[in-house]
Structures are given as structure tokens and as C-alpha cells.
Amino acid sequence: xxxxxxxxxxxxxxxxxxxxxxxxxxxxxxxxxxxxxxxxxxxxxxxxxxxxxxxxxxxxxxxxxxxxxxxxxxxxxxxxxxxxxxxxxxxxxxxxxxxxxxxxxxxxxxxxxxxxxxxxxxxxxxxxxxxxxxxxxxxxxxxxxxxxxxxxxxxxxxxxxxxxxxxxxxxxxxxxxxxxxxxxxxxxxxxxxxxxxxxxxxxxxxxxxxxxxxxxxxxxxxxxxxxxxxxxxxxxxxxxxxxxxxxxxxxxxxxxxxxxxxxxxxxxxxxxx
Amino acid sequence: xxxxxxxxxxxxxxxxxxxxxxxxxxxxxxxxxxxxxxxxxxxxxxxxxxxxxxxxxxxxxxxxxxxxxxxxxxxxxxxxxxxxxxxxxxxxxxxxxxxxxxxxxxxxxxxxxxxxxxxxxxxxxxxxxxxxxxxxxxxxxxxxxxxxxxxxxxxxxxxxxxxxxxxxxxxxxxxxxxxxxxxxxxxxxxxxxxxxxxxxxxxxxxxxxxxxxxxxxxxxxxxxxxxxxxxxxxxxxxxxxxxxxxxxxxxxxxxxxxxxxxxxxxxxxxxxx
Numbered sequence: 001x002x003x004x005x006x007x008x009x010x011x012x013x014x015x016x017x018x019x020x021x022x023x024x025x026x027x028x029x030x031x032x033x034x035x036x037x038x039x040x041x042x043x044x045x046x047x048x049x050x051x052x053x054x055x056x057x058x059x060x061x062x063x064x065x066x067x068x069x070x071x072x073x074x075x076x077x078x079x080x081x082x083x084x085x086x087x088x089x090x091x092x093x094x095x096x097x098x099x100x101x102x103x104x105x106x107x108x109x110x111x112x113x114x115x116x117x118x119x120x121x122x123x124x125x126x127x128x129x130x131x132x133x134x135x136x137x138x139x140x141x142x143x144x145x146x147x148x149x150x151x152x153x154x155x156x157x158x159x160x161x162x163x164x165x166x167x168x169x170x171x172x173x174x175x176x177x178x179x180x181x182x183x184x185x186x187x188x189x190x191x192x193x194x195x196x197x198x199x200x201x202x203x204x205x206x207x208x209x210x211x212x213x214x215x216x217x218x219x220x221x222x223x224x225x226x227x228x229x230x231x232x233x234x235x236x237x238x239x240x241x242x243x244x245x246x247x248x249x250x251x252x253x254x255x256x257x258x259x260x261x262x263x264x265x266x267x268x269x270x271x272x273x
Numbered sequence: 274x275x276x277x278x279x280x281x282x283x284x285x286x287x288x289x290x291x292x293x294x295x296x297x298x299x300x301x302x303x304x305x306x307x308x309x310x311x312x313x314x315x316x317x318x319x320x321x322x323x324x325x326x327x328x329x330x331x332x333x334x335x336x337x338x339x340x341x342x343x344x345x346x347x348x349x350x351x352x353x354x355x356x357x358x359x360x361x362x363x364x365x366x367x368x369x370x371x372x373x374x375x376x377x378x379x380x381x382x383x384x385x386x387x388x389x390x391x392x393x394x395x396x397x398x399x400x401x402x403x404x405x406x407x408x409x410x411x412x413x414x415x416x417x418x419x420x421x422x423x424x425x426x427x428x429x430x431x432x433x434x435x436x437x438x439x440x441x442x443x444x445x446x447x448x449x450x451x452x453x454x455x456x457x458x459x460x461x462x463x464x465x466x467x468x469x470x471x472x473x474x475x476x477x478x479x480x481x482x483x484x485x486x487x488x489x490x491x492x493x494x495x496x497x498x499x500x501x502x503x504x505x506x507x508x509x510x511x512x513x514x515x516x517x518x519x520x521x522x523x524x525x526x527x528x529x530x531x532x533x534x535x536x537x538x539x540x541x542x543x544x545x546x
Contacts (some may be wrong), residue, residue: 004294005542064407073342109468118542118545119540119542121532121535122532122533122534122535123534125534132542132545134545142460151535153542154430154471154472154537154539155472155540155542155546156430156433156468156472157433157541157543157546158545158546159428160430160546181501181503182503185503185504186459188467188468188471188501188502188503191464191467191468191471191502191538192468192471192472194461194464194468195429195461195464195467195468196467198427198429198461198464199429199465200428221391228454228460229461229463229465230454230455230458230466238484251305254438259394259395260395260396261395261396261398262394262395264422264427266430267392267424267428268430269391269392269405269428271428272391272405272407273428273431273433273434
């Protein structure tokens with residue numbers, strides 16, 4: 001691990017449904033901007049490449065790409081050129097009739113790690129094939145980084161897996177559809193991220209999106225949370241494009257002790273669960 | 274189940290270490306007061322009967338009682354007389370050299386259900402024998418009520434058990450030691466309760482304590498949370514004695530759907546965890 005702080009950026013952007021060319025260009029511009037501002041790890045939203053609100057599977061198939069497609073190629077080129085870890089979501093073509101809601105983590109040396117969303121939200125069940133592999137934890141030059149997508153975060157059992165596997169930072173591209181909620185309360189989506197961080201003493205960087213899409217608006221809840229569960233950036237949700245940044249000492253996530261005799265992972269009693 | 278609202282009260286009191294007589298009297302006064310105000314379910318703090326900050330096991334043994342002791346006798350009499358469900362924590366004598374950090378849920382018909390804290394906090398490990406039975410879920414005249422204690426709440430796997438077993442309301446006596454935290458943030462202990470409620474769509478009533486004890490102060494974070502994860506009472510922590518009350522339609526906790534195609538429990542993928 002390392003003792004220096006790394007700079008993490010979440011780019012809350014507004015992709016356009018079905019317009020991968022525009023979305024690639026937008027991601028490139030903003031990733032270059034964040035790297036210029038010193039970001040080491042940059043997180044893009046879920047389905048950044050494709051947009052979210054597909055009418056059906058055939059529309060998703062039209063925009064889907066695989067790992068050899070132009071989006072992962074561009075993002076890999078950016079990671080190599082800028083010396084960054086880049087995380088972003090895309091609509092992955094699995095076959096002529098199957099797509100996944102996927103994300104990649106690309107290292108500055110060019111290595112690509114894939115994850116497919118395992119817990120699908122609402123109409124996603126009509127479009128995407130769910131993943132069945134656990135969230136990866138990747139040893140990068142900046143630290144150990146885990147990866148999952150949006151609704152996955154609402155299953156604390158799922159978040160445990162990368163935490164137990166040594167993730168210091170969990171990066172989570174999300175698209176959080178907005179819904180009525182108490183005006184004076186922090187969005188429950190963000191609250192759940194805070195709790196996930198605290199019970200695992202792990203950093204979490206969650207990147208939401210912006211841009212109305214077929215009647216869907218978004219929470220605008222991008223947030224970077226520390227291992228105590230408190231936000232370092234994104235305390236207030238902002239339903240607009242924004243770039244969140246925070247400097248993290250990932251070594252803090254190695255210390256799972258929360259008292260002289262308590263350790264958030266060793267205190268678990270898995271034989272009883 | 275029922276369609277009428279029930280009234281839940283959390284009595285954030287200040288027990289005195291080792292003074293079971295005083296603590297019983299205090300609990301009786303405040304329980305009668307809450308019942309007069311219409312409470313159906315009343316939650317007292319963890320170790321209400323004994324106080325918390327024991328120097329060692331022998332001090333705890335001096336105040337410990339079993340289920341036939343005067344505290345459970347008093348509380349049972351109150352539940353019967355007032356027609357309430359009463360939940361409270363006590364130092365339970367297991368043998369001449371063992372105690373547990375326990376809680377009881379007593380029904381208005383007099384039935385007593387016991388739970389022993391399974392996850393011990395800090396110096397508790399030097400005093401208490403941990404429980405090894407899952408949190409009970411009790412069918413009461415007011416609805417299905419689960420029971421656990423304080424640090425147990427920081428293990429989402431543990432909270433899942435009563436939720437999956439049908440708890441509509443989880444009652445949790447706690448003693449949350451205070452510690453430095455951001456002044457403008459809700460205490461992370463409360464945040465974790467909110468998340469536990471939301472991911473299970475279950476009400477949670479958490480009763481903290483007050484009263485400095487051997488240098489320990491308390492969060493004062495008693496809170497009653499709805500199945501969306503938002504506080505119905507206790508939005509702001511108050512480090513003082515207080516009685517929180519909220520009227521709950523426990524039937525809301527039967528509906529685990531959060532979209533046309535999502536169900537917080539059926540969306541779990543236990544074969545992958």
C-alpha cells in the first residue's frame with residue numbers, strides 16, 4: 001500500500017441515451033480535465049457510454065460494445081496516457097441477443113478488469129443479463145480498489161465481499177433515479193453508502209449522473225465517503241453536472257480497529273449468519 | 274398483523290452503575306409515564322437495570338440477576354398491568370462466574386423472550402459471555418417485533434436475520450459511547466440504523482442512554498426510523514434524558530417492494546454471498 005494521499009474524482013456527467021459517440025467525447029473531455037487537476041483515480045457514472053433508460057433489449061443491443069469496442073479502447077488510451085485508474089460503466093454486448101450492465105476498472109499500465117452488475121434495478125431486468133461473479137478487487141499502483149454498480153450497494157452482503165478481500169477504496173458507478181424524499185434529509189441512497197463504508201472501514205467513491213432521460217431524473221448524489229462513514233465530498237446532493245474531488249490516505253482503510261478490542265471484520269461471527 | 278398504528282416510545286434514561294434498585298424505580302416511573310401517553314411498545318436502554326461501565330466481572334456479578342430476579346419481575350408486572358410490550362436490557366447472571374449482556378421483550382400477556390448480545394463492545398469482552406442464538410422475532414398483539422443490542426446493529430448480516438424472519442419492527446436497546454465526530458454530521462451510529470432499516474424495509478426503534486458514567490458519555494442518539502430509512506423521531510441527537518415517540522403503521526413493513534420489479538429480500542442472491 002502507500003502512505004501518500006491519492007486524489008479521487010467522481011465525474012457526475014449527463015450522457016445521452018444511445019449516443020455512444022457523444023458520450024465518449026464527453027467522458028474524454030472531463031477525464032482530461034480531472035487528470036489535469038491531479039486526479040489519480042477517476043470514476044464515471046454507470047452506463048456512461050450508452051445512457052440508461054432503454055426502451056427494450058433491441059435498443060440496448062444497438063449501442064452495446066464488448067471489451068474490444070471503441071469505448072474501452074478510448075478509456076484504456078486515456079488511462080495509459082494520463083497515468084490514472086479509470087472506472088466507468090458501459091452497456092456490454094455478451095452475444096447477439098444479450099447485454100450486461102458492466103463497468104471496467106482500467107489501470108495506468110493498461111490492464112482492464114471487468115465487472116457485471118449482479119443486482120438489477122426495475123426495467124433493467126427486461127434488458128440486461130445479471131452478472132454472477134463477485135466484485136473484483138484490483139491491486140493498482142494507488143492501492144487496492146474494488147468495483148460494483150449502483151443497486152449492488154443496497155446489499156451489505158455484497159459490499160462485504162470486496163471489503164473482506166482487501167479493498168481500501170470501493171468505486172461504484174451509479175445511476176440513482178430520483179424519487180420523492182424528505183426535503184431536509186440526506187438521500188437514503190447516500191446514507192446506505194455511508195453505512196457500507198463505516199461497517200467495513202473502507203473508502204467508497206460513488207459517481208451518480210445528471211441529465212433528464214425519458215422522464216427520469218437523478219438524485220445527483222455522488223459522494224466520496226471515509227472509513228468512518230462521513231462524506232469527504234458530496235455532503236449535499238447537487239442535481240447538475242459536477243466534479244467531486246477528495247484526497248484519500250488509503251492506508252487508513254487498512255486499520256479495521258474501532259476500539260482497543262474491536263475490529264470490524266474479526267468481530268463478525270459468520271458461523272451464526 | 275394489523276392496520277392500525279401503534280405508538281412506540283424510546284426512553285433515553287440515565288441508569289446508575291451497580292444501583293439496580295434506583296434503576297428499577299426510574300424505569301417504572303418512566304414506563305408508567307410513557308404508557309399514560311399512549312405508548313404500546315416501550316424500549317429501555319441496554320443494561321438499564323445495572324449501568325454499563327463495570328470495572329470487572331466481579332462487580333457485574335454483584336448486580337446481575339436472572340429471569341426470576343426482581344427486574345424482570347417488575348417489568349413483567351408493568352407489561353401485564355399496562356397492556357404494553359416492554360423491552361429493556363439487564364445484566365444477566367448465567368452462573369456464579371458468568372454474566373451476559375441481555376435484553377428481554379415482555380408481552381402484555383406476560384410472556385418473556387430473552388436475547389443475549391452476540392457482538393460485544395470493547396471492555397464488555399472482559400466481563401460478558403457473548404450470546405450465540407439469533408435475534409428472536411416475537412409475534413405480539415401489536416405486530417412482529419425483533420430484538421438485538423447495540424453493537425449487534427453494526428453487522429448487517431445479523432440485522433438480516435430478524436428481517437428475513439418477518440420482523441416488522443426491530444427494537445434495539447443501546448449504550449452508544451460518545452466519541453469525536455464531525456459537528457455537522459448525524460452520528461454514524463444513527464446512519465447505520467437508517468441503512469439497516471432501508472435495506473430491509475423494516476422499522477427500527479433504538480433506545481440510547483444518558484448520564485456520565487466513569488468518564489463515559491453517550492451519543493444520545495435514540496431514534497425511530499421508518500422502512501425508507503428516515504427518522505420519524507430523534508432526527509437530532511440530544512445528550513439528555515428524553516422520551517421519543519412515534520406512531521407506526523407496521524403493515525408498511527410487510528411491503529418489501531421498492532419498484533415494479535424490486536423486492537429488497539427477494540432480490541438478494543444468497544448463493545453468491
